Amino acid sequence: MSVVPISWYLVLSAILFGLGIVAFVFKRNIITIFMAIELMLNAVNLAFVAFARAHGQLDGLVFVFFVIVVAAAEAAVGLAIVISAYQNRQTLNIERFNLLKF
Amino acid sequence: MSLPFVLFFLLAFVAVAGALTLILAREPIHSALALILVMISLAVLYLLLGAEFIAGVQVIVYAGAIMVLFVFVIMLLNAGVEERTDFSKLATKYVGYPLAIFLIIEFAYWMARSTIGREIATGTAANTTSVSTEALSRMIFQSYLLPFEATSILILIAIIGALVLAKKGE
Amino acid sequence: MDFITQHAVLVVSLAKIAVLLFVVMTALAYLTWFERKVVARIQSRWGPYYVGAHGLLQPLADGVKFLFKEDVTPPAADKFVYVLAPFMSLALALTAIALIPFGPSNLLVLGQPVFVVANVGISLIFLFAITSIGVYGVALAGWSSNSKYPLLGGVRSSAQMISYEVSMTLSVVGVLLLAHSFGFSAIIENQRGSILNWHFIPQIVGFLCYLTAAVAETNRVPFDLPEAETELVAGFHTEYSSFKFAMFFMAEYANMITVSSLATILFFGGWLSPFPDSWTFQNFLPALFLLGTAAYCAFDTVVYMRGIARLQFAVVTMLAGGLGTACLGLAIFKPEFMPYVMGPFWFIAKLLVFMFFYVIVRGTLPRFRYDQLMSFGWKFLLPVSLANLVITAFVLIVRHG
Numbered sequence: 169m170s171v172v173p174i175s176w177y178l179v180l181s182a183i184l185f186g187l188g189i190v191a192f193v194f195k196r197n198i199i200t201i202f203m204a205i206e207l208m209l210n211a212v213n214l215a216f217v218a219f220a221r222a223h224g225q226l227d228g229l230v231f232v233f234f235v236i237v238v239a240a241a242e243a244a245v246g247l248a249i250v251i252s253a254y255q256n257r258q259t260l261n262i263e264r265f266n267l268l269k270f
Numbered sequence: 271m272s273l274p275f276v277l278f279f280l281l282a283f284v285a286v287a288g289a290l291t292l293i294l295a296r297e298p299i300h301s302a303l304a305l306i307l308v309m310i311s312l313a314v315l316y317l318l319l320g321a322e323f324i325a326g327v328q329v330i331v332y333a334g335a336i337m338v339l340f341v342f343v344i345m346l347l348n349a350g351v352e353e354r355t356d357f358s359k360l361a362t363k364y365v366g367y368p369l370a371i372f373l374i375i376e377f378a379y380w381m382a383r384s385t386i387g388r389e390i391a392t393g394t395a396a397n398t399t400s401v402s403t404e405a406l407s408r409m410i411f412q413s414y415l416l417p418f419e420a421t422s423i424l425i426l427i428a429i430i431g432a433l434v435l436a437k438k439g440e
Numbered sequence: 441m442d443f444i445t446q447h448a449v450l451v452v453s454l455a456k457i458a459v460l461l462f463v464v465m466t467a468l469a470y471l472t473w474f475e476r477k478v479v480a481r482i483q484s485r486w487g488p489y490y491v492g493a494h495g496l497l498q499p500l501a502d503g504v505k506f507l508f509k510e511d512v513t514p515p516a517a518d519k520f521v522y523v524l525a526p527f528m529s530l531a532l533a534l535t536a537i538a539l540i541p542f543g544p545s546n547l548l549v550l551g552q553p554v555f556v557v558a559n560v561g562i563s564l565i566f567l568f569a570i571t572s573i574g575v576y577g578v579a580l581a582g583w584s585s586n587s588k589y590p591l592l593g594g595v596r597s598s599a600q601m602i603s604y605e606v607s608m609t610l611s612v613v614g615v616l617l618l619a620h621s622f623g624f625s626a627i628i629e630n631q632r633g634s635i636l637n638w639h640f641i642p643q644i645v646g647f648l649c650y651l652t653a654a655v656a657e658t659n660r661v662p663f664d665l666p667e668a669e670t671e672l673v674a675g676f677h678t679e680y681s682s683f684k685f686a687m688f689f690m691a692e693y694a695n696m697i698t699v700s701s702l703a704t705i706l707f708f709g710g711w712l713s714p715f716p717d718s719w720t721f722q723n724f725l726p727a728l729f730l731l732g733t734a735a736y737c738a739f740d741t742v743v744y745m746r747g748i749a750r751l752q753f754a755v756v757t758m759l760a761g762g763l764g765t766a767c768l769g770l771a772i773f774k775p776e777f778m779p780y781v782m783g784p785f786w787f788i789a790k791l792l793v794f795m796f797f798y799v800i801v802r803g804t805l806p807r808f809r810y811d812q813l814m815s816f817g818w819k820f821l822l823p824v825s826l827a828n829l830v831i832t833a834f835v836l837i838v839r840h841g
Contacts, residue, residue, distance in 0.1 A: 172278045175382060177319070180282045182381040184308070186374035187289040194366065199298050199344055203305050206336070207289060210312055213328075221319045226401060226409050232324050233410065236331055237421045241428035243336045247343045248435035254347050263357075299521065299583065306576070313569075326565030330609075334572025338579070338602055345583045345595060400561075403622065 177218035184211035198250050198260050202243070209239050277318060284311040298344045302337060309333040320400040445550065452552040457538070460557060464537055468693045469499035475799045482803035493749040493756070509682035514586055517679070521584035526680065526687035529577030533694035536570045539563045540701045543711050543783025545625045555711070555783060561623040564616070567702065568609055571657065575601045577691065578659075578676050585679035594676035596810055597659055603817040604656040604663075610825035611649035614832040615639050615706045628710035635714035640707040645828045647707045649821055654699040656817065658692060660798060662805040663813055700794035701787075708790050711783035723771040723778045726785045730764030 188208035195201055213232045220228025250260075257264055284307065291304035309332050316325040410418055444451050473488060473495060480487030488495025513522065543555030553559050560566065575598045582594010616622065618639060619630040631638045640647045656663040680688060704710055715722050737757040745753050770777055808816065 172274050176278065178381050179378050180285065182377040183286060183374055184289055186377040187293065189373065190370040191293045194293065197298055199340065200301050203292060203301055203340060207292060207305060207308065210309060214312055214315060217316050217319050217321050217324060226406055229321050229324050229401060229406055230409055230414050233327065234417055234421055236327060238424065240331060240336050241424050243339055244428050245431045247339055248432040251343065252435050260347065322562045326562060326569055329569035330572045334569065335602065338575055341579055342595065
């Protein structure tokens with residue numbers, strides 16, 4: 169085979185997604201957690217593009233386009249919220265945001 | 271060991287190394303740089319898969335605008351070194367890390383073993399022509415016109431939301 | 441020999457990269473000389489005059505100075521990012537030059553186009569992608585210096601760059617509507633004919649928006665408040681010394697060359713000549729220009745120069761005269777080789793016009809204040825670019841039914 173099989177791209181996408189989940193769970197800084205979310209979105213984009221190539225259809229690429237746009241909007245609002253949260257608690261450690269904790 | 275394989279392994283290695291640096295870095299700015307590296311290597315992977323326009327959009331919008339936003343916030347909030355967790359350190363080291371590694375291996379294993387993956391593994395992937403931007407834009411503006419307009423309204427809402435949040439913070 | 445024909449792509453690409461790197465580095469050095477001379481003349485003084493004849497060896501002296509200066513690193517700086525930032529700036533600026541076609545892409549050697557290193561169909565998107573990543577060089581330089589003024593200068597510079605990048609991208613879409621392709625070769629082919637076919641005539645508003653946004657994007661006067669010497673000490677490159685500072689400098693000039701080349705390709709026909717192809721006298725223009733320069737240098741050597749400067753200028757005269765005679769011989773006896781010469785000649789001539797414009801603007805205009813700069817970018821330039829795009833699309837639909 170002279171082309172890379174599509175399943176290899178899917179395995180890479182799965183590994184990146186798993187690493188994103190690990191980063192999301194283990195890190196304490198809000199901004200780093202946000203970046204882990206972006207990593208997960210990127211892994212999903214890779215899976216979409218791989219599937220679009222495999223089936224020969226363009227719908228996967230249209231989906232990737234929309235995921236990128238939605239991620240942009242989400243990042244803008246999310247970071248504005250992070251800045252407001254920082255101005256309230258003066259810390260970026262997510263374990264300090266525990267006022268609603270039982 | 272032809273060129274597509276070498277390129278794929280190189281880019282996959284860079285992407286995974288970037289993701290690992292995101293997890294293991296002590297300063298948030300290094301994590302941000304690692305994520306930019308991941309995004310650029312994914313853009314080259316999209317080029318390998320024939321999606322030229324999407325690769326361009328990934329770099330221009332994702333790596334060149336969204337991550338700039340992240341870098342600005344990190345620089346302006348002066349986010350310091352990553353702090354230690356309040357949780358039990360032993361639990362993190364002896365239960366957390368092994369479970370995390372097991373999760374990643376399990377994902378990769380089931381993805382590699384799935385029939386969907388293998389069925390389409392050697393399918394129309396042999397077709398190596400690139401997707402033309404004209405075909406992609408035809409699809410966006412004809413079949414997917416409603417989601418397109420909806421995302422434009424979404425961006426407008428995001429702009430207004432960010433402005434309101436920034437004003438209230440003062 | 442067999443190895444060369446089998447791996448033609450690799451060998452020819454490496455040769456092109458080597459030649460281009462050498463030419464671009466020399467051009468960057470002499471661009472600094474050009475700028476200092478022209479700005480000095482605008483300010484009624486001579487500029488560099490002593491180092492070589494007419495200051496022509498000044499870039500060499502500057503290079504030696506930069507290499508031998510002491511390399512000071514701020515103690516609390518983030519080492520990795522501090523070293524990465526200038527490398528990133530320079531590497532990205534030089535990568536963008538690989539996409540630029542200096543001549544027709546159908547002129548081949550060993551099956552590969554001669555005048556363009558990377559002849560891809562998405563050149564424009566790729567170039568904008570490189571410009572987008574170039575913002576990080578500035579932002580990270582400001583951050584990693586761990587000091588107030590560079591941080592402020594870096595944040596302001598990068599905010600300015602991302603603001604004007606939007607207008608720059610939008611003002612170019614009008615050209616894309618006319619040319620129906622992202623590749624530079626196709627865009628230039630669409631302007632074939634004479635100067636009346638070039639895109640700056642139907643897209644004059646787009647051209648002016650692009651030029652303004654490009655000057656702001658490269659952090660040049662009048663948009664250079666974040667790095668001006670009288671303002672924020674020196675902006676994001678305050679804490680950099682010797683070679684790293686030289687890299688930022690070179691990156692700025694390489695960015696200037698890139699955006700000027702883009703303006704030439706998109707709006708002024710790239711390597712096409714302004715005269716219609718049927719006017720054959722244009723084959724003699726390079727020879728005319730070079731022999732004219734040789735005549736001026738000969739006059740200067742004989743009448744005004746003294747001492748070692750006289751020797752240096754005699755060498756320059758002989759070089760220019762030799763090249764001029766070669767072009768003349770080529771034009772008279774072997775006209776079929778002329779496309780190899782005329783393409784780069786016209787491209788470099790237009791590029792020099794844009795460089796001259798950049799330098800004249802630097803010498804003449806005062807700089808914008810930062811809030812004036814940002815409000816101009818978002819409240820004037822972006823709506824004008826958008827209006828240009830909408831009106832172009834509307835006119836195209838009405839004309840073609």
